[in-house]
Amino acid sequence: MFRNNKSRMRGFSLRAFQTRMNAVWFNGGMSDVQADCLSGFTAAYLIYNNVLGRHVPVSWLAYILATTYHETAATMEPIEEYGKGVGRPYGEPDPETGQIYDGRGYVQLTWKDNYQKAQDEVVDFRTMKHDVPLVAQPDLAMTPWVAAQVAIVGMAEGWFTGKKLSDYLTDTMTDYVNARRIINGTDKAQTIAAYAIEVEDALHLAHGDGIARSVVRDGSSGDDVRELQLMLALSPDGISGPDTVNAVMLFQAANLLQVDGVCGKDTWAALDREIYGL
Structure with a gap:
């Protein structure tokens, strides 16, 4: 559940965030797709906090991006379910729309009801309205700025397993390990928690908080x-x-x-x- 956020967020340097993440996650070779993913998430993060009053804490975005990095095998590209739901009830064309509501996005969105739920939550950043037609055009869930919002809202509200971000990440608790239960039990929980800490550092840097860095001299590496x-x-x-x-x-x-x-x-x-x- 989102908390109301009446105050505006501090400044944010997208260049700082993307450069730090490029160094830490992509060995300095970040692709356009990876950059678009980070941009989509940070745009949603800033708009939710500063315009829509939907409080997304740093720890939430850090864990969502860590999950995305893991679920996409570091490509940061929205993916469609292999086989498009063949053999599953949601893999059949809907009798009303003719669409198939198989898994799409950074975190897989499935079933027509869930596409409707997402449609009611996702905002078009050009209009600031809930007018993205995900039910009629489910492939829109593959666009970075939509996929980012589905991941944020879905993990905040417990769409995937019933567990939600506020169960593990609050003002007084940061449990990145057990937050894995939001998506998939405890599979790779420690690995994803480590990714989240790296994102959290980059977000704090982007907000101007400063982070601990090593002294770099001749022969240093990392x-x-x-x-x-x-x-x-x-x-x-x-x-x-x-x-x-x-x-x-x-x-x-x-x-x-x-x-x-x-x-x-x-x-x-x-x-x-x-x-x-x-």
Whole structure:
């Protein structure tokens, strides 16, 4: 269930969010499909909170995106159920609409009643109205901005297993492991929980909260190095070598920082201001 949110959310840097996620999840090679998925979810997140007054906490979006990453095998592409429901009652053409209401989306939406339920909840971002004809055109559930809303609302309201986000993620509790019960028991629960923590960090960064990053120097490696390289328009191989050190020194000189080629707290903060606008 959504809580009423009367206050507007703090600013959000989509560039910060996508760059951090590109480094952590996609090895610096995020595709257009993956970027569209992240954009669809963040658009829904910001519109729900700032325009529609439907409170979606950071932890909810973090877990929904972690689930999407797992369910789509990291492609972040909405998928249609293999076989289109053949052999299942919902795999038969509906006598009224002629449509088949098999599974579609990031989290599979099935049955006509559930498409109707989703139609009553999904908002067209151009009109801000519930006028997306999912029952007449169920393939719309495959578009990123619709699939994102189905995942958000469905997991918030317990459409899939009866369990919902507020059962595990509240102001006083963050249980990413047991939140897996919203979709599929405890299958891969620890793995998806780890993904959610990575998204939560990226969301906090995008909101300007700052996150803990390692000190990057010559020879450093990992996701923080890859993010730094993306910020400095370098090849994101995740290993800090001469090119990375030289780029850091140029940035430091241009921003009146100590020029040592080491990206520590002060250099990270300056990068966040200059690159992300935070």
